[in-house]
Amino acid sequence: MAPSQKYQRNGLVQMSLNSFFENPERLNRWIDIAQSSFLPLLKGALLYSLTIAIAAFFIGLIISVLTALARLSGIKPLIAIARFYVSIIRGTPLLVQLFIIFYGLPSIGLMIDPIPSAIIGFSLSVGAYSSEVVRAAILSIHKGQWEAAYSLGMTYWQALRRVVLPQAARVSIPPLSNSFISLVKDTSLASVVLVPEMFRKAQEVVAATYEPLLVYVEAALIYWVICFVLSIIQDRIENKLDRYV
Amino acid sequence: MITITDVHKQFNSLHVLKGISLSVEKGKVVVIIGPSGSGKTTLLRCLNALEVPTSGSVQIGDVKLDFSKKVERTSIPKLRKQTGMVFQNYNLFPHMTAVENVMEGPVTVKKEDKEKARAKAAALLTKVGLGDKLDHYPAQLSGGQQQRVGIARALAMDPQVMLFDEPTSALDPELVGEVLKVMKELAQEGMTMIVVTHEMGFAREVADEVIFMDQGVIVERDTPSHLFAKPREERTRQFLQHLK
Numbered sequence: 001m002a003p004s005q006k007y008q009r010n011g012l013v014q015m016s017l018n019s020f021f022e023n024p025e026r027l028n029r030w031i032d033i034a035q036s037s038f039l040p041l042l043k044g045a046l047l048y049s050l051t052i053a054i055a056a057f058f059i060g061l062i063i064s065v066l067t068a069l070a071r072l073s074g075i076k077p078l079i080a081i082a083r084f085y086v087s088i089i090r091g092t093p094l095l096v097q098l099f100i101i102f103y104g105l106p107s108i109g110l111m112i113d114p115i116p117s118a119i120i121g122f123s124l125s126v127g128a129y130s131s132e133v134v135r136a137a138i139l140s141i142h143k144g145q146w147e148a149a150y151s152l153g154m155t156y157w158q159a160l161r162r163v164v165l166p167q168a169a170r171v172s173i174p175p176l177s178n179s180f181i182s183l184v185k186d187t188s189l190a191s192v193v194l195v196p197e198m199f200r201k202a203q204e205v206v207a208a209t210y211e212p213l214l215v216y217v218e219a220a221l222i223y224w225v226i227c228f229v230l231s232i233i234q235d236r237i238e239n240k241l242d243r244y245v
Numbered sequence: 246m247i248t249i250t251d252v253h254k255q256f257n258s259l260h261v262l263k264g265i266s267l268s269v270e271k272g273k274v275v276v277i278i279g280p281s282g283s284g285k286t287t288l289l290r291c292l293n294a295l296e297v298p299t300s301g302s303v304q305i306g307d308v309k310l311d312f313s314k315k316v317e318r319t320s321i322p323k324l325r326k327q328t329g330m331v332f333q334n335y336n337l338f339p340h341m342t343a344v345e346n347v348m349e350g351p352v353t354v355k356k357e358d359k360e361k362a363r364a365k366a367a368a369l370l371t372k373v374g375l376g377d378k379l380d381h382y383p384a385q386l387s388g389g390q391q392q393r394v395g396i397a398r399a400l401a402m403d404p405q406v407m408l409f410d411e412p413t414s415a416l417d418p419e420l421v422g423e424v425l426k427v428m429k430e431l432a433q434e435g436m437t438m439i440v441v442t443h444e445m446g447f448a449r450e451v452a453d454e455v456i457f458m459d460q461g462v463i464v465e466r467d468t469p470s471h472l473f474a475k476p477r478e479e480r481t482r483q484f485l486q487h488l489k
Contacts, residue, residue, distance in 0.1 A: 147295050148336035152350035152402055153326040162353050166340050 048197035060126025067131035089128035102193035118190035137168035177234035252301030263461040276448040279458035329399025369397040389420030
């Protein structure tokens with residue numbers, strides 16, 4: 001790039017930034033939009049993004065424990081089904097999965113509303129990814145724990161529920177918290193299946209005001225604050241579970 | 246009380262138990278000794294089906310399992326309820342306090358009332374000298390204390406037989422005594438016990454019978470005074486020689 005061109009380009013950026021800050025009307029407009037859009041965005045975040053994330057996470061956890069147990073069962077058909085499920089979910093984009101559920105399934109007569117569609121999609125995703133975490137956590141529990149439980153006359157399910165899973169839960173809390181925090185951010189994908197969650201709300205505000213920078217940064221800040229609070233909760237839980245080690 | 250007949254155990258090509266038959270009367274203390282790899286721990290674990298024998302039968306009390314045929318899944322827990330097991334590495338449940346460890350079997354397996362089970366667990370822990378540690382987690386206890394909780398946990402199920410798998414091998418030398426003392430008291434109360442151990446002093450003093458195993462077979466069984474003083478078999482003699 002010639003020096004003169006470089007100078008010119010810098011000058012242009014300089015000029016537009018100056019014109020923005022020297023224009024008090026634009027600044028006031030930003031403050032107005034930020035104020036009026038904050039509550040709708042927050043409502044979208046709490047009512048939809050966070051609620052869908054929590055619902056999908058709990059359903060996904062159940063799926064992941066069942067998948068992990070299937071993988072560890074030693075029963076070949078169960079192992080094959082579990083592997084196939086994990087492979088499909090991990091090998092395809094979440095966005096595509098959501099499209100298939102919401103826009104694809106109606107072609108075979110299966111109409112699912114936006115929110116259930118999103119919950120199904122996210123649950124399947126959490127179930128597949130977390131099953132690996134849960135499987136590793138179960139495997140990390142010393143064989144002697146199973147044996148001690150069995151020696152008391154426990155059945156497989158009793159040993160699992162009373163002895164192994166509580167310990168596996170402790171091991172898997174840090175990675176599972178990370179998946180939950182990722183999930184909260186991934187709920188923005190639900191905007192494409194018409195769920196009125198925060199990111200969709202933000203897009204609507206942008207369409208009305210034509211201020212993408214302001215509104216999207218505002219949405220990003222709300223996501224960040226939510227995830228920050230979640231990571232504090234994660235620390236609390238980890239400290240609580242650490243008491244006996 | 247215990248009758249095992251022609252028990253074999255194979256891990257793939259490795260033949261660990263080569264036809265063990267043994268019977269133990271009620272109230273007797275049997276100590277199994279032998280070099281590592283002799284199959285003594287495997288034999289003990291076959292008694293409560295933590296290892297499933299390849300063939301042969303195991304009878305404890307009135308529960309008999311014939312492993313030469315197909316064994317029903319539900320009968321294995323029945324066999325285990327007859328036995329209490331104490332492990333080399335204690336295997337306490339780390340997420341439960343001492344008293345919770347001891348009441349876990351009665352509450353989960355026998356569906357006993359929680360408060361009753363807690364009272365009984367507290368009594369058992371007091372008996373093994375840990376009445377002041379009820380609410381301690383295993384990580385807050387010494388090895389000897391953990392092993393005594395392990396003994397109380399096994400006793401809580403009111404087993405017919407107590408199985409001890411090298412209960413003092415993981416302990417620091419100064420903690421061995423407190424565990425052996427509890428085991429001696431149990432023997433004096435008339436508990437039927439099968440003990441795999443390297444503690445020859447315990448075998449001499451407490452055992453009614455000592456079994457020497459090598460390479461998957463019972464080489465010799467006798468009273469401790471006979472077996473230690475004048476072993477009949479050359480292999481037994483060599484093993485005892487090495488210990489000195």
